[in-house]
Amino acid sequence: MPQVSQLFFKVAILFLLIGIGMGLQMSISGNHNVIGAHAHTNLLGWVTSALFGTYYALNKEKAAQRLAMIQFGVYTLGVAIMVPSLYLLLQGNAVAEPFVAISSLIAFLGVAIFAFIVFALARERQMPRGPLAVS
Numbered sequence: 860m861p862q863v864s865q866l867f868f869k870v871a872i873l874f875l876l877i878g879i880g881m882g883l884q885m886s887i888s889g890n891h892n893v894i895g896a897h898a899h900t901n902l903l904g905w906v907t908s909a910l911f912g913t914y915y916a917l918n919k920e921k922a923a924q925r926l927a928m929i930q931f932g933v934y935t936l937g938v939a940i941m942v943p944s945l946y947l948l949l950q951g952n953a954v955a956e957p958f959v960a961i962s963s964l965i966a967f968l969g970v971a972i973f974a975f976i977v978f979a980l981a982r983e984r985q986m987p988r989g990p991l992a993v994s
């Protein structure tokens with residue numbers, strides 16, 4: 860598996876442990892106040908990271924690009940800031956709100972870079988092949 864896929868799965872499983880931890884905390888306490896932090900830790904942190912990792916594992920040329928590692932860094936930074944700050948915000952700490960806002964934008968940037976990676980090389984593949992092209 861490419862290194863970027865390994866990294867995505869390593870952070871994804873950490874987010875799943877944290878996300879499930881929040882779910883258990885809600886279930887046990889009967890207080891569902893951190894539902895948004897739980898949902899987004901699991902869906903942005905576990906599901907989406909694992910999907911990125913899977914995509915790169917299936918597209919090794921794209922995984923080898925430096926931009927793939929930049930995309931991993933930007934997206935993961937966004938989600939890693941979002942998880943604790945959203946949790947704190949939903950626990951009633953209004954001071955965390957700007958961190959939620961900034962981290963959401965960073966995560967969005969990570970998604971936008973991924974969209975670029977998906978479309979940019981797809982276009983390259985569609986270029987007409989010359990007579991000397993192999994396979």
Ligand code: HEM
Pocket residue numbers: 878879881882883885886891894897898901902905906
């Ligand atoms: C043992 C594991 C888990 C526990 C104990 C748990 C617990 C909970 C609880 C207590 C709620 C609040 C329900 C409500 O107030 O309506 C909730 C909501 C939610 N959970 Fe989990 N959860 C777990 C795993 C997961 C996983 C793995 C995912 C996603 C991959 C997930 C996604 C969600 C979502 C999206 C919501 C919000 C649903 C809505 O908006 O109605 N949960 N969970």
Ligand code: HEM
Pocket residue numbers: 894895896898899902903906907963964966967
């Ligand atoms: C930076 C990206 C994202 C932002 C800023 C964002 C923002 C929001 C907001 C403001 C809500 C309403 C919360 C409430 O009413 O309490 C919400 C709910 C929800 N979002 Fe997202 N979202 C993002 C990404 C995603 C992604 C990628 C998924 C799924 C893969 C997702 C799944 C959900 C679900 C299931 C809910 C309902 C559960 C809840 O109330 O928390 N979101 N989101």
